[in-house]
Amino acid sequence: MWLIFIKSFINDYFNVKWNLNDESTHWKLDILENFATAFVFVIVVVNVFITAFGVQRPNSGASAPS
Template sequence: MASETMEMNGDADRYKEDGETSRQGYRRRRMSPPLNMNHYANKKSAAESMLDVALLMANASQLKAVLEQGPGFSFYIPLIILISISLILQIIVGVLLIFIVKWNLNDESKHYQLNILENISTSLVFIIVVVNIFITAFGVQRPNTGA
């Protein structure tokens, strides 16, 4: 019966019993082929890498500002430590993302390892965010060069 294979948003199974592909609803909804999960994951990891690079540059700039202020700044040592931790964790996340992008999602033997790497990178990104909140709270100011 046709109603048994229907979902609210279209055909539940794309293949009819006679082997013919049900493509009418598919053409109406989208003109592109189905989502390639490997391609999607690679794009997602690339976007995360770009954000990681942007934060890496911001932290390098903050480190430069703290070093220019010198040891006389009240939070000099804590900021140096926090920024260094953030930079090191960002490099580790960047390396993890490279490994995640290189592995094929369609290989089921890699799913467990990919899941662990994704969880580790997500946890490290959370730690990086918390560390950067503390960096912001301690306040990195540029030194006054004018009179």
């Protein structure tokens, strides 16, 4: 619930601050878009590495098979 509120607040803030139809602000918006894309890409890559290599500790309480 809070994430939706925060996302809508940020979205409204940028829509009011910069007119999306004004061509002189497009370079700022392009930079923000590239930053957001890179941020999501880094999160995805980190999640892939965590999933692939795992961060689980082996079960030390189990006995070894004989």
